[in-house]
Amino acid sequence: MVAFFNFEVTLNCPRASYTTTMKKHFLTITIISAFIVTGILSSCRLKCVxxxxxxxxxxxxxxxxxxxxxxxxxxxxxxxxxxxxxxxxxxxxxxxxxxxxxxxxxxxxxxxxxxxxxxxxxxxxxxxxxxxxxxxxxxxxxxxxKITAKDFKLDLSGATKVTLDLNAANVSTEGSGATEITLKGQAASHKIDLSGAGKVNAFDFVVGTYDIETSGIGHCNINVLQTLNVHTSGASEIQYKGSPSTVNNDKSGASSIKKVD
CATH class of the missing domain: 2.160.20.120 (Pectate Lyase C-like)
Structure with missing residues (x-):
């Protein structure tokens, strides 16, 4: 099954209107995807143990x-x-x-x-x-x-959920779909590439340098000490704890980034 979507954005539209339009399109895609998955699963049940x-x-x-x-x-x-x-x-x-x-x-x-x-x-x-x-x-x-590593990578897709107590030098996380990642511990650096409706819960994961790239309606809750580099699009939301000396924010669409206590 193939679905086609007409996506039209007026550049001078208010932010609230843009946000609503983005979320409506993501909701439409999610609902249609759910119907497709349901059909596939129904078919699979005929040939399962x-x-x-x-x-x-x-x-x-x-x-x-x-x-x-x-x-x-x-x-x-x-x-x-x-x-x-x-x-x-x-x-x-x-x-x-x-x-x-x-x-x-x-x-x-x-x-x-x-x-x-x-x-x-x-x-x-x-x-x-x-x-x-x-x-x-x-x-x-x-x-x-606790898991201790020098370099550690997470590559997740679908509806995967990961909960780790991790100490590492360098961490790389790639998530697509409805992945959910919960981390605690510490790392010198953490690079995140998140698409779809992914979520990162990492207020208890203390990191020196964060590099974050998100698209879709991803959510990241992080704790950063020194440097935060962010590139977001869609309706992504990033909340951070800590007092980084450098915050580079390259965002588009209805994305938001804010410091929390």
Missing amino acids: HGSGNQTTEKRKADDFKKVEISGAFKVHLKQDSTLGITITADDNLIKYISTSVEGGTLHIKSKKNFCDPGDMVINIGVKNLEEVKAAGAVEVFSDG
């Missing part, structure tokens, strides 16, 4: 990895540990369809079949050194304890 309701736990071994790539509807718990290992809890008739493999230093997690009413599918991962988490779909990622 139903969960038994009887949960079981399986332990798996893994070769060394520094990156994790996840797709599906899993709840993933990450723990920085000297012992590598994977523990999966899911319905006993579904667990065999959950694939875990390490290729080129990346742990890949995905489902081999479409699942209907699978219940919670929880994956606990022990990792020595973690550099990147890539997730798509309806994945939820949590850290059990």
Whole structure:
């Protein structure tokens, strides 16, 4: 299905009118996308495996990895540990369809079949050194304890939710769709590229230098110490704590940036 939209903006229109128009277009796109997804999911339910309701736990071994790539509807718990290992809890008739493999230093997690009413599918991962988490779909990622890294990257799409306690030198975050990211800890620098309706909750994540680029209706709540560089478009909103000595604000559309206590 292809949807076409006529988008017309009068340059001398009031800001409130522009904001309303932008939000109406994003709402229209969101509603149509929801109908498309609903249709796809309805079709998939005809060819899916139903969960038994009887949960079981399986332990798996893994070769060394520094990156994790996840797709599906899993709840993933990450723990920085000297012992590598994977523990999966899911319905006993579904667990065999959950694939875990390490290729080129990346742990890949995905489902081999479409699942209907699978219940919670929880994956606990022990990792020595973690550099990147890539997730798509309806994945939820949590850290059990603090994760320490030099350079750390988040690459998220869909309705992914990530909650991490993180200490790193340099952090890079890319989010598209309705991703939601909650961070606490600290970093020397954090670069954010956010599109769609993404949200970053990071008032408890103290960073020296922030570079933020957003489009759509993204929201960022951050805590910055020294430098804040912002490039926003659409109806994005950025709120920041801290007293940075430098604030560079390149915004367009109905975007806003403001300091909060």
